[in-house]
Amino acid sequence: MADILPNETIYIKNLNSKVKKQEMKRALHALFSAYGRILDVVVCKTPKLRGQAWVVFNEIPAATSALRHMKEFQLFDRPMVIQYAKSKSDAIISLTDDSYAPKEKRRKTEDKGVDKKRKDQEQPQANGATPAHSHVYGAAPPPVKPGNQEPNSILFIQNLPDETTGPMLEMLFTRYPGLKDVRMVDGRPGIAFVEYSDEGQATVALEALQSFKITANHAMVISYAKKG
DNA sequence: AGCACA
Numbered sequence: 001m002a003d004i005l006p007n008e009t010i011y012i013k014n015l016n017s018k019v020k021k022q023e024m025k026r027a028l029h030a031l032f033s034a035y036g037r038i039l040d041v042v043v044c045k046t047p048k049l050r051g052q053a054w055v056v057f058n059e060i061p062a063a064t065s066a067l068r069h070m071k072e073f074q075l076f077d078r079p080m081v082i083q084y085a086k087s088k089s090d091a092i093i094s095l096t097d098d099s100y101a102p103k104e105k106r107r108k109t110e111d112k113g114v115d116k117k118r119k120d121q122e123q124p125q126a127n128g129a130t131p132a133h134s135h136v137y138g139a140a141p142p143p144v145k146p147g148n149q150e151p152n153s154i155l156f157i158q159n160l161p162d163e164t165t166g167p168m169l170e171m172l173f174t175r176y177p178g179l180k181d182v183r184m185v186d187g188r189p190g191i192a193f194v195e196y197s198d199e200g201q202a203t204v205a206l207e208a209l210q211s212f213k214i215t216a217n218h219a220m221v222i223s224y225a226k227k228g
Numbered sequence: 229a230g231c232a233c234a
Contacts, residue, residue: 009231011231042233049232052230085231089232
């Protein structure tokens with residue numbers, strides 16, 4: 001039973017296809033960013049591709065780690081089935097090949113008559129140009145130290161932007177089952193407490209949203225509230 | 229089960 005060869009990209013199936021595309025992308029990004037730099041997340045809703053996704057890491061070890069850890073993880077009430085992707089992702093190819101021109105069938109969008117027939121001598125793709133992988137996600141290490149690591153049904157959130165509100169956090173955390181309460185702290189900007197019904201559910205949310213970037217320079221730091 | 233990327 002030789003499986004598919006290791007690849008920077010993992011292929012995920014058995015996803016809940018009722019979840020909206022953008023929401024699924026965000027959730028996958030949040031879940032998998034713990035395992036390495038994510039270059040792209042691909043989700044399609046076409047009949048043939050529903051319930052499937054690709055998460056592109058910048059290197060194979062990250063993909064391997066993600067695969068091992070997240071195999072069968074329950075996301076939106078379904079255990080994910082994860083394999084390596086069969087082929088290289090565009091985001092990976094364009095890392096080593098500046099002049100990579102995606103696919104030929106991609107002239108589906110109107111050609112508009114702009115250099116329909118150029119085949120060699122492409123536009124030079126200046127260094128300042130936006131390459132295919134410019135939508136790279138990733139987080140700089142946040143300027144706070146994580147707190148208590150001993151599981152608790154209440155999460156302790158740090159490094160929030162000052163303007164964060166309770167409802168904003170609720171929007172983020174409510175997609176992980178069991179959310180009971182979100183509490184901001186008066187006079188203490190940047191932190192919050194998020195309560196779940198039990199430790200397991202809190203842990204799911206923690207792992208999913210750890211390092212989630214609320215804004216460009218604010219990645220959440222999540223730990224467990226101290227007991228007692 | 230099903231392997232895409234504009």
